[in-house]
Amino acid sequence: MLMSPSIDAALAGLIGLLIGSFLNVVVHRLPKMLEHQWAADTAAGDAPALPSYNLMTPPSHCAACGHAIRWYENLPVLSYVALRGRCAACRAPIGVRHPLVELTTAALFAWCVWRMPGQWAALAWCGFAAVLLVLALIDWDTTLLPDDLTLPLLWAGLLCALAGFTGVDIAQAVLGAAAGYLSLWSVYWLFKLVTGKEGMGYGDFKLFAALGAWFGWQALIPMVLMASVIGVVVGLGMKAVGGLREGGYIPFGPFLAGAGFAAMLFGPHAILRVAGL
Known part of the structure:
Protein backbone atom coordinates (compact mmCIF):
# COMPACT_ATOMS: atom_id res chain seq x y z
CA MET A 1 0.00 0.00 0.00
CA LEU A 2 1.08 3.58 -0.58
CA MET A 3 -0.03 5.17 2.72
CA SER A 4 -1.90 3.94 5.77
CA PRO A 5 -4.62 1.33 5.07
CA SER A 6 -7.41 3.75 5.98
CA ILE A 7 -6.12 6.50 3.67
CA ASP A 8 -5.56 4.01 0.85
CA ALA A 9 -9.12 2.72 1.28
CA ALA A 10 -10.53 6.27 1.30
CA LEU A 11 -8.65 7.13 -1.90
CA ALA A 12 -9.88 3.89 -3.48
CA GLY A 13 -13.42 4.86 -2.51
CA LEU A 14 -13.05 8.22 -4.27
CA ILE A 15 -11.75 6.49 -7.37
CA GLY A 16 -14.63 4.05 -7.06
CA LEU A 17 -17.10 6.93 -7.21
CA LEU A 18 -15.62 8.04 -10.53
CA ILE A 19 -15.48 4.49 -11.88
CA GLY A 20 -19.06 3.94 -10.72
CA SER A 21 -20.17 6.92 -12.82
CA PHE A 22 -18.54 5.28 -15.83
CA LEU A 23 -20.14 1.93 -15.00
CA ASN A 24 -23.55 3.57 -15.28
CA VAL A 25 -22.63 4.51 -18.84
CA VAL A 26 -21.50 0.95 -19.61
CA VAL A 27 -24.70 -0.57 -18.19
CA HIS A 28 -26.84 1.76 -20.31
CA ARG A 29 -24.83 1.77 -23.53
CA LEU A 30 -23.23 -1.67 -23.94
CA PRO A 31 -26.51 -3.51 -24.71
CA LYS A 32 -27.41 -0.75 -27.18
CA MET A 33 -23.96 -1.01 -28.73
CA LEU A 34 -24.50 -4.74 -29.25
CA GLU A 35 -27.90 -4.11 -30.84
CA HIS A 36 -26.29 -1.43 -33.01
CA GLN A 37 -23.61 -3.89 -34.11
CA TRP A 38 -26.14 -6.65 -34.81
CA ALA A 39 -28.20 -4.25 -36.92
CA ALA A 40 -25.10 -3.20 -38.85
CA ASP A 41 -24.08 -6.83 -39.43
CA THR A 42 -27.50 -7.80 -40.78
CA ALA A 43 -28.11 -4.66 -42.86
CA ALA A 44 -28.16 -4.97 -46.63
CA GLY A 45 -25.05 -3.86 -48.47
CA ASP A 46 -26.71 -0.75 -49.90
CA ALA A 47 -28.30 0.30 -46.58
CA PRO A 48 -27.17 3.66 -45.18
CA ALA A 49 -24.51 3.48 -42.50
CA LEU A 50 -25.81 3.69 -38.97
CA PRO A 51 -24.66 6.64 -36.84
CA SER A 52 -21.75 5.98 -34.51
CA TYR A 53 -22.73 4.73 -31.07
CA ASN A 54 -20.24 3.71 -28.39
CA LEU A 55 -19.26 4.52 -24.82
CA MET A 56 -18.13 8.01 -25.83
CA THR A 57 -20.43 8.93 -28.73
CA PRO A 58 -22.91 10.56 -28.59
CA PRO A 59 -22.08 12.67 -25.52
CA SER A 60 -24.17 12.12 -22.39
CA HIS A 61 -27.57 13.79 -22.58
CA CYS A 62 -30.99 13.73 -20.96
CA ALA A 63 -33.14 10.98 -22.45
CA ALA A 64 -36.26 13.12 -22.01
CA CYS A 65 -35.24 16.43 -23.57
CA GLY A 66 -31.81 15.86 -25.13
CA HIS A 67 -30.08 18.37 -22.84
CA ALA A 68 -26.30 17.90 -23.05
CA ILE A 69 -25.05 17.04 -19.58
CA ARG A 70 -22.29 19.44 -18.53
CA TRP A 71 -19.31 18.26 -16.52
CA TYR A 72 -20.51 19.83 -13.27
CA GLU A 73 -23.88 18.09 -13.72
CA ASN A 74 -22.11 14.75 -13.92
CA LEU A 75 -20.16 14.70 -10.66
CA PRO A 76 -20.71 11.39 -8.86
CA VAL A 77 -23.44 11.60 -6.19
CA LEU A 78 -22.90 15.35 -5.65
CA SER A 79 -24.60 16.38 -8.88
CA TYR A 80 -27.54 14.08 -8.18
CA VAL A 81 -28.01 15.64 -4.75
CA ALA A 82 -27.55 19.21 -6.04
CA LEU A 83 -30.04 18.65 -8.86
CA ARG A 84 -32.41 16.82 -6.48
CA GLY A 85 -32.48 13.85 -8.81
CA ARG A 86 -33.80 15.78 -11.82
CA CYS A 87 -32.55 17.02 -15.19
CA ALA A 88 -31.19 20.56 -14.99
CA ALA A 89 -33.16 21.57 -18.11
CA CYS A 90 -36.53 19.79 -18.16
CA ARG A 91 -36.63 18.54 -14.53
CA ALA A 92 -37.33 14.98 -15.66
CA PRO A 93 -36.46 12.53 -12.86
CA ILE A 94 -33.07 10.80 -12.87
CA GLY A 95 -33.10 7.23 -11.61
CA VAL A 96 -31.79 6.76 -8.08
CA ARG A 97 -29.80 3.78 -9.35
CA HIS A 98 -27.16 6.16 -10.72
CA PRO A 99 -25.87 7.35 -7.33
CA LEU A 100 -26.44 3.90 -5.81
CA VAL A 101 -24.12 2.33 -8.40
CA GLU A 102 -21.52 5.01 -7.70
CA LEU A 103 -21.72 4.49 -3.94
CA THR A 104 -21.67 0.70 -4.28
CA THR A 105 -18.59 0.83 -6.49
CA ALA A 106 -16.89 3.18 -4.02
CA ALA A 107 -17.63 0.82 -1.12
CA LEU A 108 -16.40 -2.24 -3.04
CA PHE A 109 -13.17 -0.53 -4.09
CA ALA A 110 -12.51 0.69 -0.56
CA TRP A 111 -13.12 -2.82 0.81
CA CYS A 112 -10.80 -4.43 -1.76
CA VAL A 113 -7.95 -2.05 -0.94
CA TRP A 114 -8.58 -2.43 2.79
CA ARG A 115 -8.68 -6.23 2.84
CA MET A 116 -6.69 -7.57 -0.09
CA PRO A 117 -2.95 -8.16 0.41
Whole structure:
Protein backbone atom coordinates (compact mmCIF):
# COMPACT_ATOMS: atom_id res chain seq x y z
CA MET A 1 0.00 0.00 0.00
CA LEU A 2 1.08 3.58 -0.58
CA MET A 3 -0.03 5.17 2.72
CA SER A 4 -1.90 3.94 5.77
CA PRO A 5 -4.62 1.33 5.07
CA SER A 6 -7.41 3.75 5.98
CA ILE A 7 -6.12 6.50 3.67
CA ASP A 8 -5.56 4.01 0.85
CA ALA A 9 -9.12 2.72 1.28
CA ALA A 10 -10.53 6.27 1.30
CA LEU A 11 -8.65 7.13 -1.90
CA ALA A 12 -9.88 3.89 -3.48
CA GLY A 13 -13.42 4.86 -2.51
CA LEU A 14 -13.05 8.22 -4.27
CA ILE A 15 -11.75 6.49 -7.37
CA GLY A 16 -14.63 4.05 -7.06
CA LEU A 17 -17.10 6.93 -7.21
CA LEU A 18 -15.62 8.04 -10.53
CA ILE A 19 -15.48 4.49 -11.88
CA GLY A 20 -19.06 3.94 -10.72
CA SER A 21 -20.17 6.92 -12.82
CA PHE A 22 -18.54 5.28 -15.83
CA LEU A 23 -20.14 1.93 -15.00
CA ASN A 24 -23.55 3.57 -15.28
CA VAL A 25 -22.63 4.51 -18.84
CA VAL A 26 -21.50 0.95 -19.61
CA VAL A 27 -24.70 -0.57 -18.19
CA HIS A 28 -26.84 1.76 -20.31
CA ARG A 29 -24.83 1.77 -23.53
CA LEU A 30 -23.23 -1.67 -23.94
CA PRO A 31 -26.51 -3.51 -24.71
CA LYS A 32 -27.41 -0.75 -27.18
CA MET A 33 -23.96 -1.01 -28.73
CA LEU A 34 -24.50 -4.74 -29.25
CA GLU A 35 -27.90 -4.11 -30.84
CA HIS A 36 -26.29 -1.43 -33.01
CA GLN A 37 -23.61 -3.89 -34.11
CA TRP A 38 -26.14 -6.65 -34.81
CA ALA A 39 -28.20 -4.25 -36.92
CA ALA A 40 -25.10 -3.20 -38.85
CA ASP A 41 -24.08 -6.83 -39.43
CA THR A 42 -27.50 -7.80 -40.78
CA ALA A 43 -28.11 -4.66 -42.86
CA ALA A 44 -28.16 -4.97 -46.63
CA GLY A 45 -25.05 -3.86 -48.47
CA ASP A 46 -26.71 -0.75 -49.90
CA ALA A 47 -28.30 0.30 -46.58
CA PRO A 48 -27.17 3.66 -45.18
CA ALA A 49 -24.51 3.48 -42.50
CA LEU A 50 -25.81 3.69 -38.97
CA PRO A 51 -24.66 6.64 -36.84
CA SER A 52 -21.75 5.98 -34.51
CA TYR A 53 -22.73 4.73 -31.07
CA ASN A 54 -20.24 3.71 -28.39
CA LEU A 55 -19.26 4.52 -24.82
CA MET A 56 -18.13 8.01 -25.83
CA THR A 57 -20.43 8.93 -28.73
CA PRO A 58 -22.91 10.56 -28.59
CA PRO A 59 -22.08 12.67 -25.52
CA SER A 60 -24.17 12.12 -22.39
CA HIS A 61 -27.57 13.79 -22.58
CA CYS A 62 -30.99 13.73 -20.96
CA ALA A 63 -33.14 10.98 -22.45
CA ALA A 64 -36.26 13.12 -22.01
CA CYS A 65 -35.24 16.43 -23.57
CA GLY A 66 -31.81 15.86 -25.13
CA HIS A 67 -30.08 18.37 -22.84
CA ALA A 68 -26.30 17.90 -23.05
CA ILE A 69 -25.05 17.04 -19.58
CA ARG A 70 -22.29 19.44 -18.53
CA TRP A 71 -19.31 18.26 -16.52
CA TYR A 72 -20.51 19.83 -13.27
CA GLU A 73 -23.88 18.09 -13.72
CA ASN A 74 -22.11 14.75 -13.92
CA LEU A 75 -20.16 14.70 -10.66
CA PRO A 76 -20.71 11.39 -8.86
CA VAL A 77 -23.44 11.60 -6.19
CA LEU A 78 -22.90 15.35 -5.65
CA SER A 79 -24.60 16.38 -8.88
CA TYR A 80 -27.54 14.08 -8.18
CA VAL A 81 -28.01 15.64 -4.75
CA ALA A 82 -27.55 19.21 -6.04
CA LEU A 83 -30.04 18.65 -8.86
CA ARG A 84 -32.41 16.82 -6.48
CA GLY A 85 -32.48 13.85 -8.81
CA ARG A 86 -33.80 15.78 -11.82
CA CYS A 87 -32.55 17.02 -15.19
CA ALA A 88 -31.19 20.56 -14.99
CA ALA A 89 -33.16 21.57 -18.11
CA CYS A 90 -36.53 19.79 -18.16
CA ARG A 91 -36.63 18.54 -14.53
CA ALA A 92 -37.33 14.98 -15.66
CA PRO A 93 -36.46 12.53 -12.86
CA ILE A 94 -33.07 10.80 -12.87
CA GLY A 95 -33.10 7.23 -11.61
CA VAL A 96 -31.79 6.76 -8.08
CA ARG A 97 -29.80 3.78 -9.35
CA HIS A 98 -27.16 6.16 -10.72
CA PRO A 99 -25.87 7.35 -7.33
CA LEU A 100 -26.44 3.90 -5.81
CA VAL A 101 -24.12 2.33 -8.40
CA GLU A 102 -21.52 5.01 -7.70
CA LEU A 103 -21.72 4.49 -3.94
CA THR A 104 -21.67 0.70 -4.28
CA THR A 105 -18.59 0.83 -6.49
CA ALA A 106 -16.89 3.18 -4.02
CA ALA A 107 -17.63 0.82 -1.12
CA LEU A 108 -16.40 -2.24 -3.04
CA PHE A 109 -13.17 -0.53 -4.09
CA ALA A 110 -12.51 0.69 -0.56
CA TRP A 111 -13.12 -2.82 0.81
CA CYS A 112 -10.80 -4.43 -1.76
CA VAL A 113 -7.95 -2.05 -0.94
CA TRP A 114 -8.58 -2.43 2.79
CA ARG A 115 -8.68 -6.23 2.84
CA MET A 116 -6.69 -7.57 -0.09
CA PRO A 117 -2.95 -8.16 0.41
CA GLY A 118 -0.84 -6.11 -1.98
CA GLN A 119 -1.60 -3.40 -4.51
CA TRP A 120 -1.90 -5.70 -7.52
CA ALA A 121 -4.26 -8.10 -5.75
CA ALA A 122 -6.42 -5.17 -4.63
CA LEU A 123 -6.47 -3.79 -8.18
CA ALA A 124 -7.45 -7.20 -9.56
CA TRP A 125 -10.35 -7.57 -7.14
CA CYS A 126 -11.52 -4.00 -7.84
CA GLY A 127 -11.70 -4.97 -11.51
CA PHE A 128 -13.58 -8.15 -10.63
CA ALA A 129 -16.11 -6.20 -8.55
CA ALA A 130 -16.66 -3.57 -11.25
CA VAL A 131 -17.26 -6.09 -14.04
CA LEU A 132 -19.49 -8.29 -11.87
CA LEU A 133 -21.63 -5.30 -10.89
CA VAL A 134 -22.06 -4.28 -14.53
CA LEU A 135 -22.98 -7.83 -15.55
CA ALA A 136 -25.60 -8.09 -12.81
CA LEU A 137 -27.27 -4.83 -13.83
CA ILE A 138 -27.19 -5.51 -17.58
CA ASP A 139 -28.65 -8.98 -17.09
CA TRP A 140 -31.40 -7.63 -14.84
CA ASP A 141 -32.30 -4.97 -17.40
CA THR A 142 -31.97 -6.96 -20.62
CA THR A 143 -31.43 -10.68 -19.76
CA LEU A 144 -28.09 -10.40 -21.59
CA LEU A 145 -24.67 -11.37 -20.25
CA PRO A 146 -22.33 -10.02 -22.95
CA ASP A 147 -19.32 -12.08 -23.98
CA ASP A 148 -17.45 -8.76 -24.03
CA LEU A 149 -17.51 -8.92 -20.22
CA THR A 150 -17.93 -12.57 -19.20
CA LEU A 151 -15.00 -13.90 -21.24
CA PRO A 152 -12.47 -11.26 -20.11
CA LEU A 153 -13.63 -11.88 -16.53
CA LEU A 154 -12.97 -15.60 -17.01
CA TRP A 155 -9.51 -15.12 -18.48
CA ALA A 156 -8.63 -12.50 -15.87
CA GLY A 157 -9.53 -14.99 -13.14
CA LEU A 158 -7.19 -17.59 -14.59
CA LEU A 159 -4.35 -15.09 -15.05
CA CYS A 160 -4.82 -13.67 -11.55
CA ALA A 161 -4.73 -17.20 -10.12
CA LEU A 162 -1.50 -17.81 -12.04
CA ALA A 163 -0.06 -14.57 -10.63
CA GLY A 164 -1.15 -15.45 -7.09
CA PHE A 165 -3.58 -12.55 -6.68
CA THR A 166 -6.66 -14.62 -5.78
CA GLY A 167 -5.25 -17.17 -3.35
CA VAL A 168 -6.52 -19.93 -5.65
CA ASP A 169 -4.13 -22.44 -7.17
CA ILE A 170 -4.10 -22.31 -10.97
CA ALA A 171 -5.17 -25.96 -11.19
CA GLN A 172 -8.18 -25.24 -8.96
CA ALA A 173 -9.00 -22.17 -11.06
CA VAL A 174 -8.92 -24.14 -14.32
CA LEU A 175 -11.06 -26.90 -12.80
CA GLY A 176 -13.40 -24.24 -11.41
CA ALA A 177 -13.83 -22.64 -14.83
CA ALA A 178 -14.48 -25.97 -16.52
CA ALA A 179 -16.80 -27.29 -13.80
CA GLY A 180 -18.68 -24.00 -13.60
CA TYR A 181 -19.43 -24.01 -17.31
CA LEU A 182 -20.23 -27.71 -17.63
CA SER A 183 -22.45 -27.86 -14.55
CA LEU A 184 -24.89 -25.20 -15.74
CA TRP A 185 -24.59 -26.41 -19.33
CA SER A 186 -25.70 -29.88 -18.14
CA VAL A 187 -28.59 -28.42 -16.13
CA TYR A 188 -29.65 -26.38 -19.17
CA TRP A 189 -29.83 -29.40 -21.47
CA LEU A 190 -31.46 -31.65 -18.90
CA PHE A 191 -34.15 -29.03 -18.29
CA LYS A 192 -34.65 -28.54 -22.02
CA LEU A 193 -34.93 -32.28 -22.70
CA VAL A 194 -37.50 -32.71 -19.92
CA THR A 195 -39.60 -29.59 -20.51
CA GLY A 196 -38.76 -28.50 -24.04
CA LYS A 197 -37.97 -25.03 -22.67
CA GLU A 198 -34.76 -23.10 -22.07
CA GLY A 199 -34.22 -22.46 -18.36
CA MET A 200 -31.21 -20.15 -18.71
CA GLY A 201 -28.88 -18.66 -21.28
CA TYR A 202 -25.34 -19.46 -22.34
CA GLY A 203 -24.16 -16.28 -20.63
CA ASP A 204 -24.96 -17.88 -17.28
CA PHE A 205 -22.59 -20.77 -18.09
CA LYS A 206 -19.79 -18.32 -18.89
CA LEU A 207 -20.40 -16.20 -15.80
CA PHE A 208 -20.35 -19.27 -13.55
CA ALA A 209 -17.16 -20.41 -15.28
CA ALA A 210 -15.63 -17.01 -14.52
CA LEU A 211 -16.62 -17.31 -10.85
CA GLY A 212 -15.05 -20.77 -10.79
CA ALA A 213 -11.83 -19.29 -12.18
CA TRP A 214 -11.73 -16.61 -9.46
CA PHE A 215 -12.72 -18.79 -6.49
CA GLY A 216 -11.82 -22.35 -7.49
CA TRP A 217 -13.99 -25.39 -8.03
CA GLN A 218 -14.67 -25.86 -4.30
CA ALA A 219 -16.63 -22.61 -4.23
CA LEU A 220 -19.07 -23.59 -6.97
CA ILE A 221 -21.59 -25.51 -4.85
CA PRO A 222 -21.90 -22.80 -2.16
CA MET A 223 -22.31 -20.09 -4.80
CA VAL A 224 -24.88 -21.88 -6.95
CA LEU A 225 -26.78 -22.90 -3.80
CA MET A 226 -26.97 -19.30 -2.63
CA ALA A 227 -27.88 -17.98 -6.09
CA SER A 228 -30.63 -20.57 -6.52
CA VAL A 229 -32.23 -20.08 -3.11
CA ILE A 230 -32.25 -16.29 -3.33
CA GLY A 231 -33.44 -16.45 -6.93
CA VAL A 232 -36.41 -18.61 -5.94
CA VAL A 233 -37.29 -16.33 -3.01
CA VAL A 234 -37.09 -13.18 -5.14
CA GLY A 235 -39.02 -14.85 -7.97
CA LEU A 236 -41.83 -15.93 -5.66
CA GLY A 237 -41.95 -12.47 -4.12
CA MET A 238 -42.16 -10.78 -7.52
CA LYS A 239 -44.83 -13.22 -8.63
CA ALA A 240 -46.88 -12.49 -5.52
CA VAL A 241 -46.89 -8.76 -6.27
CA GLY A 242 -47.25 -9.17 -10.04
CA GLY A 243 -43.74 -7.90 -10.72
CA LEU A 244 -42.57 -10.61 -13.11
CA ARG A 245 -41.77 -9.51 -16.66
CA GLU A 246 -43.50 -10.95 -19.71
CA GLY A 247 -42.93 -14.70 -19.85
CA GLY A 248 -42.88 -15.07 -16.06
CA TYR A 249 -39.14 -15.36 -15.54
CA ILE A 250 -36.25 -13.54 -13.92
CA PRO A 251 -32.62 -13.65 -15.06
CA PHE A 252 -30.25 -15.89 -13.10
CA GLY A 253 -27.12 -13.80 -13.67
CA PRO A 254 -27.79 -11.18 -10.96
CA PHE A 255 -28.09 -13.93 -8.35
CA LEU A 256 -24.88 -15.60 -9.52
CA ALA A 257 -23.24 -12.18 -9.28
CA GLY A 258 -24.65 -11.73 -5.78
CA ALA A 259 -23.16 -15.07 -4.77
CA GLY A 260 -19.85 -13.94 -6.27
CA PHE A 261 -19.91 -10.79 -4.16
CA ALA A 262 -20.76 -12.82 -1.05
CA ALA A 263 -17.82 -15.14 -1.78
CA MET A 264 -15.51 -12.15 -2.23
CA LEU A 265 -16.63 -10.39 0.95
CA PHE A 266 -17.07 -13.34 3.32
CA GLY A 267 -15.55 -16.38 1.60
CA PRO A 268 -17.54 -19.06 -0.23
CA HIS A 269 -17.72 -21.43 2.71
CA ALA A 270 -19.41 -18.78 4.85
CA ILE A 271 -22.43 -19.31 2.59
CA LEU A 272 -22.62 -22.94 3.67
CA ARG A 273 -22.22 -22.01 7.33
CA VAL A 274 -25.12 -19.56 7.08
CA ALA A 275 -27.21 -22.33 5.50
CA GLY A 276 -26.25 -24.67 8.35
CA LEU A 277 -24.38 -27.07 6.03
